Amino acid sequence: MPDLTTVPARKGKAAILASSQKLRLVNTYGQQVVDTWAFNRADMAEFMSTEHSHAALLKILPTTGDTMVSNRRRPILTFLEDTSGGIHDTLIAACDARRYEMLGVAGHHDSCADNLRAALAELGLAPPEIPAPLNMFMNIPVGAGGSVSFEPSIAGPGSHVTLRAEMDLVVVFSACPQDIVPINGADCTPKDVHFEIFGSP
Amino acid sequence: MPDLTTVPARKGKAAILASSQKLRLVNTYGQQVVDTWAFNRADMAEFMSTEHSHAALLKILPTTGDTMVSNRRRPILTFLEDTSGGIHDTLIAACDARRYEMLGVAGHHDSCADNLRAALAELGLAPPEIPAPLNMFMNIPVGAGGSVSFEPSIAGPGSHVTLRAEMDLVVVFSACPQDIVPINGADCTPKDVHFEIFGSP
Numbered sequence: 001m002p003d004l005t006t007v008p009a010r011k012g013k014a015a016i017l018a019s020s021q022k023l024r025l026v027n028t029y030g031q032q033v034v035d036t037w038a039f040n041r042a043d044m045a046e047f048m049s050t051e052h053s054h055a056a057l058l059k060i061l062p063t064t065g066d067t068m069v070s071n072r073r074r075p076i077l078t079f080l081e082d083t084s085g086g087i088h089d090t091l092i093a094a095c096d097a098r099r100y101e102m103l104g105v106a107g108h109h110d111s112c113a114d115n116l117r118a119a120l121a122e123l124g125l126a127p128p129e130i131p132a133p134l135n136m137f138m139n140i141p142v143g144a145g146g147s148v149s150f151e152p153s154i155a156g157p158g159s160h161v162t163l164r165a166e167m168d169l170v171v172v173f174s175a176c177p178q179d180i181v182p183i184n185g186a187d188c189t190p191k192d193v194h195f196e197i198f199g200s201p
Numbered sequence: 202m203p204d205l206t207t208v209p210a211r212k213g214k215a216a217i218l219a220s221s222q223k224l225r226l227v228n229t230y231g232q233q234v235v236d237t238w239a240f241n242r243a244d245m246a247e248f249m250s251t252e253h254s255h256a257a258l259l260k261i262l263p264t265t266g267d268t269m270v271s272n273r274r275r276p277i278l279t280f281l282e283d284t285s286g287g288i289h290d291t292l293i294a295a296c297d298a299r300r301y302e303m304l305g306v307a308g309h310h311d312s313c314a315d316n317l318r319a320a321l322a323e324l325g326l327a328p329p330e331i332p333a334p335l336n337m338f339m340n341i342p343v344g345a346g347g348s349v350s351f352e353p354s355i356a357g358p359g360s361h362v363t364l365r366a367e368m369d370l371v372v373v374f375s376a377c378p379q380d381i382v383p384i385n386g387a388d389c390t391p392k393d394v395h396f397e398i399f400g401s402p
Contacts, residue, residue, distance in 0.1 A: 050252070051292065052294040054349055055294055058350065059348050059349060060349060061346065073299045073300065073303065091261065092252060092256050093252035093272075099256070129330050130272075146260045147259060148260060
């Protein structure tokens with residue numbers, strides 16, 4: 001079993017994944033939302049797209065067996081396994097500095113948008129834009145009449161998703177620093193998550 | 202009453218809207234989906250964002266009284282009136298050449314993504330990216346378990362939405378050329394729609 005890489009609470013981490021390699025993302029302590037992006041390593045203008053995936057999958061809740069597609073409608077990331085309960089969000093923008101300002105935070109607050117930029121910068125890369133993320137483990141139920149609400153994640157400690165790269169990828173995870181709205185559990189305390197890459201390219 | 206501008210079936214049209222001006226978009230013959238974008242005229246890198254609006258509105262079905270926000274979480278476009286039944290889509294990507302290729306179309310097919318580019322080009326402008334559109338009048342119900350389906354629009358002939366610009370805008374409409382999936386009615390025949398701009402800046 002390969003070593004686990006830590007995505008520190010409130011921070012982001014990027015990883016290179018060759019086509020057909022697999023990645024296991026573990027919700028180590030439970031209920032931690034992980035904003036997730038995937039970019040074509042050869043051309044970062046192609047990336048995982050929630051709005052294109054909705055049309056491809058005919059669903060807004062991807063889980064085991066589902067393949068997310070890119071903004072060019074090509075397969076990009078497949079859910080091979082999901083022990084988290086299958087509740088992930090594909091509707092809500094990544095949090096950013098402005099989001100926390102509007103929630104009343106004064107001064108700096110980490111955000112998933114900043115984490116995306118910082119994690120890619122560690123590899124000498126920059127995002128072409130801030131794509132709508134696949135918010136892994138995030139619980140945003142859609143009610144009658146189209147209402148949405150921000151609810152605590154249902155992902156248990158140690159639950160995980162296993163993903164397969166459908167092309168050479170740069171994947172970015174952000175352990176969401178949201179500590180005001182209780183998406184990361186009622187204690188509003190972001191926590192580390194971990195991942196491992198395995199399988200031959 | 203000002204003159205009506207035509208958005209020809211299968212094509213796009215851009216319009217300049219000063220802050221606080223209003224626009225009435227009429228579904229002239231009924232059931233026609235109109236992909237809609239709004240860009241900050243002073244900086245087109247700011248544009249209407251469905252994923253940011255979901256978080257701001259706490260709903261996926263905007264209608265009378267709701268203000269869409271930009272990717273910088275600022276008010277951008279408000280629904281002042283909606284006589285169409287209030288069913289608009291904020292989940293599905295604009296159709297593009299690849300979408301029609303995957304639906305079995307050989308050769309050229311108009312698309313909303315191409316219409317966005319062409320309509321802006323008429324004004325000497327180019328989109329910074331293809332944002333997820335506000336698909337006006339598009340009927341994409343979300344079922345139990347998060348399923349989505351492509352259903353005929355419920356917007357009646359002559360029904361309309363009235364929108365107010367919350368900043369100086371370039372707005373783009375595309376009378377969606379979809380003629381395979383029955384979103385534009387069971388006859389799968391895209392039709393003209395019309396709009397008028399009114400009110401002082």
